[in-house]
Amino acid sequence: MRAFAELLDRLSLTASRNAKLILLRDYLRSTPDPDRGWALAALTGELTFAAARPAMIRRAVEGRVDPVLFGWSYDYVGDLAETVALIWPPDPDRRPNREPSLGEVVEALRTAGRAEVPGLLEGWLDTLAPKGRWALLKLMTGGLRVGLSARLARTAAAMVRPERVSAPPEPGGGEGWTALEPVGASDIEELWHALTPPYGDLFAWLEGHGERPDAAAPGRFRPVMLATAIDGAADFPRLDPADYAAEWKWDGIRVQAVREGGAARLYSRTGDEISGAFQDVMAGLAFDGAVDGELVIWRDGGAAPFGDLQQRLNRKSVDARRMAAFPAAIVAYDLLAERGEDLRLLPLKERRARLEALVEGQGGARLHLSPIVPFAGWDELAALRADPPVGAAAEGLMLKRWDSPYVAGRPRGPWFKWKRDPHVIDAVLMYAQRGHGKRSSFYSDYTFGVWTDEGALTPVGKAYFGFTDEELRQLDKFVRDHTVERFGPVRAVRAERDFGLVLEIAFEGLNRSTRHRSGVAMRFPRISRIRWDKPAREAGSLDDVIDLLDALEGGGGRIGTATG
Numbered sequence: 306m307r308a309f310a311e312l313l314d315r316l317s318l319t320a321s322r323n324a325k326l327i328l329l330r331d332y333l334r335s336t337p338d339p340d341r342g343w344a345l346a347a348l349t350g351e352l353t354f355a356a357a358r359p360a361m362i363r364r365a366v367e368g369r370v371d372p373v374l375f376g377w378s379y380d381y382v383g384d385l386a387e388t389v390a391l392i393w394p395p396d397p398d399r400r401p402n403r404e405p406s407l408g409e410v411v412e413a414l415r416t417a418g419r420a421e422v423p424g425l426l427e428g429w430l431d432t433l434a435p436k437g438r439w440a441l442l443k444l445m446t447g448g449l450r451v452g453l454s455a456r457l458a459r460t461a462a463a464m465v466r467p468e469r470v471s472a473p474p475e476p477g478g479g480e481g482w483t484a485l486e487p488v489g490a491s492d493i494e495e496l497w498h499a500l501t502p503p504y505g506d507l508f509a510w511l512e513g514h515g516e517r518p519d520a521a522a523p524g525r526f527r528p529v530m531l532a533t534a535i536d537g538a539a540d541f542p543r544l545d546p547a548d549y550a551a552e553w554k555w556d557g558i559r560v561q562a563v564r565e566g567g568a569a570r571l572y573s574r575t576g577d578e579i580s581g582a583f584q585d586v587m588a589g590l591a592f593d594g595a596v597d598g599e600l601v602i603w604r605d606g607g608a609a610p611f612g613d614l615q616q617r618l619n620r621k622s623v624d625a626r627r628m629a630a631f632p633a634a635i636v637a638y639d640l641l642a643e644r645g646e647d648l649r650l651l652p653l654k655e656r657r658a659r660l661e662a663l664v665e666g667q668g669g670a671r672l673h674l675s676p677i678v679p680f681a682g683w684d685e686l687a688a689l690r691a692d693p694p695v696g697a698a699a700e701g702l703m704l705k706r707w708d709s710p711y712v713a714g715r716p717r718g719p720w721f722k723w724k725r726d727p728h729v730i731d732a733v734l735m736y737a738q739r740g741h742g743k744r745s746s747f748y749s750d751y752t753f754g755v756w757t758d759e760g761a762l763t764p765v766g767k768a769y770f771g772f773t774d775e776e777l778r779q780l781d782k783f784v785r786d787h788t789v790e791r792f793g794p795v796r797a798v799r800a801e802r803d804f805g806l807v808l809e810i811a812f813e814g815l816n817r818s819t820r821h822r823s824g825v826a827m828r829f830p831r832i833s834r835i836r837w838d839k840p841a842r843e844a845g846s847l848d849d850v851i852d853l854l855d856a857l858e859g860g861g862g863r864i865g866t867a868t869g
Contacts, residue, residue: 306433308336309344309407310440316451317743325453329461333508340407342503345462347444349455351502352411356419357426357445359385365426369394380794384745386442393438395431404432408503410441450741455575459497460490462511470513485513491713494528496520498576523566526576527595527641527649528713529559532703532720540721541683548708550653551678551686553693554701554722555636556611556814556828557601558618562635562672564590565642571600582620585628586635589671592663594643596635596672597711603634603670612816612826637664638675638703641711649711656711678702690723700813701725727811728853730755730845731836733762734806737784738795740769747777748784748796751832753808755823756846762800763823763847768810771831780806780835805841809834815854825850 312332319325329348333341346352366375366389375392382388405413413425426445430438443449472483488511499522500507509515535541559574569587571580580587583600602613609631616631617623640660641649648656657677664674680686690702701724709719732753740749750769754762772780783798783806790797799805811833818826 306404306407306410306437306441308332309340309444310433310437312344313440313443313449313451314436316453320452322457325457326461326464329453329458330464333462333465338505338508339411339503342505342508343407343411345458345504346502347449348451348453348458350447352444353447354414354422354445356417356422357414359446361423362389362426362442362446365423365430366393369396382745383739383794384741386439386446386448387745389430389442390435390438393430393435396427404437405429407444410444411503414445448741450743452743456490456494459493462507463488463490463493465508466511467513483513491528494576494713498522498525524563524568524570526561526563526570526572528576529561529574529597530639530711530713530720531574531715532705532722533715533717535704535721535723537683537687537723544683546680546682546686548706549704549721550657550707551680552638552675552703552705553678554703554724555599555601555608555675556700557599557608557614557636559597560600560635561595561597561641562587562590563595563642565593565595565645581622582617583623583633586633586671589669590635590667591669592643592667592672593645594663595641596637596660596663597639597641598635598637598672598675600633600635602631603673604632608636610816611814611828612818632670634671634673636673636675639711652708652710653705654707686723690725693725724813727813727833728815729809729811729833730849730853731807731839731843732765732810733800733841733844734780734783734798734808735762735764735800736795736797737780744777747781749777749781751780751808753810754800755844755850756802756842758846758848760802764821765823765825765847765850766810766812766827766830768808768830768832771811771833772835776835800841802842803840805844807836807839807841807844808832809836815850815857817854823847823850825854 309332312328315328316325319328333345336344343352362385363375370392375388378392379385379388382391410429414422417425426441429441433441466485466488468487469482469484493507496507496518499518499520506515506518510517560579561572561574563570563572564587569580569590570578571583571587573579586600600614602609602617604613613631614633617627617633637660639653640656640663641647643659643663648659661674664672678686678689680689686702701722704721704723706719712719732755734751735754736752737748738750738752739745740747750767752764752767754764757763784796787799787806788796789799809832810827810830812827812830814828816826816828817824820826
């Protein structure tokens, strides 16, 4: 457990991507099975414990520490795991002779009943040093937050592979060596859904003393191909419009629908299965293969705004009433496999032709074809991007080379995304809440509002990124200096017509919302500038926001020309 705790601590304090990779690579190389496999599972989000809950941890610590003192400490530190790790008073009479290994902790939690977990937790907290307690609690609650994505963790795992391994000596010769083919993150992602923690077969293959795991499981996830943002001034002069297909960038979520070998599954772009919430979609598909596309709510011949899709996201299941009110469908734009044939190495032009035939033969309301946008040159495409005929249904455009294979990851050049310029409004800071992980000591989550006709502020969104580290410190100081009320972890900030902090908010779109007091919900809001120079009374109004929403809804409707 000590080595895992040291790894998490160093990862959380390291900003460099390459440094994080080296830290994890060295840990995976030096740590024996099964501990390294369980660590990789935890870092990729594949390890959860149903019996471990934050409320249980609070009850345990309040049994050892005065609850008021703990509450004050938690409010000051802002992170449950860090607070408990620092304040926990070990019981010397219960302290075991040695620290548990990571594998022992994982196996105990996987087999323990809910009533057994509190006793296990207290015993481990008595045994471990503060850093180990912190790592244990992060592991149990699943909130590692060390700035390492699942793909980056798999990249580090691929780096475990040596260039060569020792081989039996030739007759009459010295020790022999066998060269190993290099492995990348995409190779591991291709296998990932056929693997189970603690990944002993994966590490055996990576280290050259085992066979490559079999990835040919029916219904498996294929690693997705991603686009890079285009820089018009730098990129367009060197690109030939004839080489690229243009499509609308749909305002839904990227999915992969797979039906093969009797398995039918729907995956998010990160490989999480979401079939349970969209059983109606999967039941309405009849093809044999794997389709890449966008999941949207499809109504009146076109894609509805993203806010409608949110009514069905992040749910394990959805009842018939909600399915009927928010009918989901897939807008397909690539075909990865068909009837057992892997199509990913074919050029896009061939994959597109087969996709069109598949969608045409599919029929029904659950699969539609993403139409190609005709254009003669970049200027014409720029005009379409600035004023699309799709209203709130599209975020911008995608550009894809006709000759490009489907390659996992984000290669530079084959696919570009050209998003519409964000909308901007000035709003007033109203509330602030502490962040998590490295931001747990800062008020970094900000709720902002605009003025109503009555001269009051009404919240219209929440943002927690878009500012630099120095600006975060300035914002945190403003919150602390001008707090007027507290609601648990949330602070209300002084915000009046004659005093308040104005934030310039950039956002992708607006939706009507009955869940918000203002009646609107923002899409991807972020702080683009802190307006220290602007008086609060000059911030935007709710009328400004509603006028923009009306303009977006009336801006040409939706694409309804997709077939299928």
